[in-house]
Amino acid sequence: xxxxxxxxxxxxxxxxxxxxxxxxxxxxxxxxxxxxxxxxxxxxxxxxxxxxxxxxxxxxxxxxxxxxxxxxxxxxxxxxxxxxxxxxxxxxxxxxxxxxxxxxxxxxxxxxxxxxxxxxxxxxxxxxxxxxxxxxxxxxxxxxxxxxxxxxxxxxxxxxxxxxxxxxxxxxxxxxxxxxxxxxxxxxxxxxxxxxxxxxxxxxxxxxxxxxxxxxxxxxxxxxxxxxxxxxxxxxxxxxxxxxxxxxxxxxxxxxxxxxxxxxxxxxxxxxxxxxxxxxxxxxxxxxxxxxxxxxxxxxxxxxxxxxxxxxxxxxxxxxxxxxxxxxxxxxxxxxxxxxxxxxxxxxxxxxxxxxxxxxxxxxxxxxxxxxxxxxxxxxxxxxxxxxxxxxxxxxxxxxxx
Amino acid sequence: xxxxxxxxxxxxxxxxxxxxxxxxxxxxxxxxxxxxxxxxxxxxxxxxxxxxxxxxxxxxxxxxxxxxxxxxxxxxxxxxxxxxxxxxxxxxxxxxxxxxxxxxxxxxxxxxxxxxxxxxxxxxxxxxxxxxxxxxxxxxxxxxxxxxxxxxxxxxxxxxxxxxxxxxxxxxxxxxxxxxxxxxxxxxxxxxxxxxxxxxxxxxxxxxxxxxxxxxxxxxxxxxxxxxxxxxxxxxxxxxxx
Numbered sequence: 001x002x003x004x005x006x007x008x009x010x011x012x013x014x015x016x017x018x019x020x021x022x023x024x025x026x027x028x029x030x031x032x033x034x035x036x037x038x039x040x041x042x043x044x045x046x047x048x049x050x051x052x053x054x055x056x057x058x059x060x061x062x063x064x065x066x067x068x069x070x071x072x073x074x075x076x077x078x079x080x081x082x083x084x085x086x087x088x089x090x091x092x093x094x095x096x097x098x099x100x101x102x103x104x105x106x107x108x109x110x111x112x113x114x115x116x117x118x119x120x121x122x123x124x125x126x127x128x129x130x131x132x133x134x135x136x137x138x139x140x141x142x143x144x145x146x147x148x149x150x151x152x153x154x155x156x157x158x159x160x161x162x163x164x165x166x167x168x169x170x171x172x173x174x175x176x177x178x179x180x181x182x183x184x185x186x187x188x189x190x191x192x193x194x195x196x197x198x199x200x201x202x203x204x205x206x207x208x209x210x211x212x213x214x215x216x217x218x219x220x221x222x223x224x225x226x227x228x229x230x231x232x233x234x235x236x237x238x239x240x241x242x243x244x245x246x247x248x249x250x251x252x253x254x255x256x257x258x259x260x261x262x263x264x265x266x267x268x269x270x271x272x273x274x275x276x277x278x279x280x281x282x283x284x285x286x287x288x289x290x291x292x293x294x295x296x297x298x299x300x301x302x303x304x305x306x307x308x309x310x311x312x313x314x315x316x317x318x319x320x321x322x323x324x325x326x327x328x329x330x331x332x333x334x335x336x337x338x339x340x341x342x343x344x345x346x347x348x349x350x351x352x353x354x355x356x357x358x359x360x361x362x363x364x365x366x367x368x369x370x371x372x373x374x375x376x377x378x379x380x381x382x383x384x385x386x387x388x389x390x391x392x393x394x395x396x397x398x399x400x401x402x
Numbered sequence: 403x404x405x406x407x408x409x410x411x412x413x414x415x416x417x418x419x420x421x422x423x424x425x426x427x428x429x430x431x432x433x434x435x436x437x438x439x440x441x442x443x444x445x446x447x448x449x450x451x452x453x454x455x456x457x458x459x460x461x462x463x464x465x466x467x468x469x470x471x472x473x474x475x476x477x478x479x480x481x482x483x484x485x486x487x488x489x490x491x492x493x494x495x496x497x498x499x500x501x502x503x504x505x506x507x508x509x510x511x512x513x514x515x516x517x518x519x520x521x522x523x524x525x526x527x528x529x530x531x532x533x534x535x536x537x538x539x540x541x542x543x544x545x546x547x548x549x550x551x552x553x554x555x556x557x558x559x560x561x562x563x564x565x566x567x568x569x570x571x572x573x574x575x576x577x578x579x580x581x582x583x584x585x586x587x588x589x590x591x592x593x594x595x596x597x598x599x600x601x602x603x604x605x606x607x608x609x610x611x612x613x614x615x616x617x618x619x620x621x622x623x624x625x626x627x628x629x630x631x632x633x634x635x636x637x638x639x640x641x642x643x644x
Binding site for chain 1: 465468470471490494498499501502503509510511513518522527528570
């Protein structure tokens, strides 16, 4: 009965003071929404970075001829050969697969559509090393690899550019002057961490590339997949020794090749991501705090200016706890309304922003609960506390309050 | 909670009795005595005016009488109940059941219709909605505001607002109506209207009226005048004899 009364009085006051109620709710909406939007976008971005790192394939070593060079420098170091790849497989333990590749830019033409892309020559080890599976079709067979047949597998972007929604399998793709049969399409990997489109490529058997497109036997890139539990550093040392030997380097000569460890790159990236997440948490905490202060302000102001009203209620016979219950109802209703609206605004805002920024939309239930609880508690505490202060005054002092 | 029971006082004791009542604001050297040992009694059915210049203590006496403020020393009996021993809620209950207030500044709730303002005391007394509406409408009719029920205070003149305030004080059928400068914000014509209304309520309904005023013209409506000066009653003996 008392609660019902307080509910009636509280709701009546909310309805009667639409502007004040609206401002209070707005404060809470902004507080809640800001936190949720920031954290949602941040989580999406973090996840995206993680996905991109994962899509590169872990436990990978990348070997290139020549030292890492600055801009404008060219390498005179000799390329690798298919025999180098075979020697690595044969002599170094803990290697799952070695994918020797070479690439060249080419124009891919299908029907009357054409697209400038990169054509990569590789064998089936490539798919293992890069942890890349096919969306449709099949990988190369031995005959195709041995004979250097004109067959190709498309990256998702190339397929989209040239065929759209059509099924390209069994169709023909012209790479410069070579017409090849399309036997497969790769699954999409999306952008790499550096922003390049990983799906913008066409893969042909290595021998096809060497004989019919590039016209030499060079291997410009060796990608190695190391066994999961293996010591990558050890593999790397073995690899370095083997390659120095095969490339006849004297003791005083520097390596004329470079080995990159994806694990190192990933560790760096993971560190960056951790920093990003931490930063995000800090920004979220600050916005929560700012939102909380906003809610606190509006509640303090609105309740303090109602001290006289509290005096009137006390004078005509309201008990202290009846007045407090009414203010509590008002604070709870406004905070809850603000919280729910804040979530709606945040979800819509995050959806739009995530789409605009090209970030995946990942809603964290934890932050929603946290934002809601925090704003609710702040709203209720600061709606309740000044009301309690006012209700404890002598009624005459409350009445005289200006 | 001590529940006041004014009816238990019996016919012999006065309705309101102050004994050497003092009120001191502030402490130490800054302390100001607003009331210094006031003795007064008011019987049921009286119409008493508190008069005196500003700072004479008349409003303080009224606020203590209305349980809106507490005395620093001395005793206040309301129909035999020692009010100074009551806690906040007991004083609020006493206000709720026996006292009605009319203030100089009207003190109506803004953006709230006349009817809802008048209903408010009944809401705190847990009166059901139908009876609430009916009694509030009757109270508004008593003060001559039938037809103005849905108007909010800012749509009413000062005199009308004060009538709404009187209706709000009346609606809970109080034993005592306390009016603090009820005509202070009104012109002469409206002031006399309000005074007529208060006198009628006193005479036809037997409601005890205690009014604070500094205008002799308004005090003349009362059956007894108590003059305050420097926190003391100046002429209570003379007035009582009158």
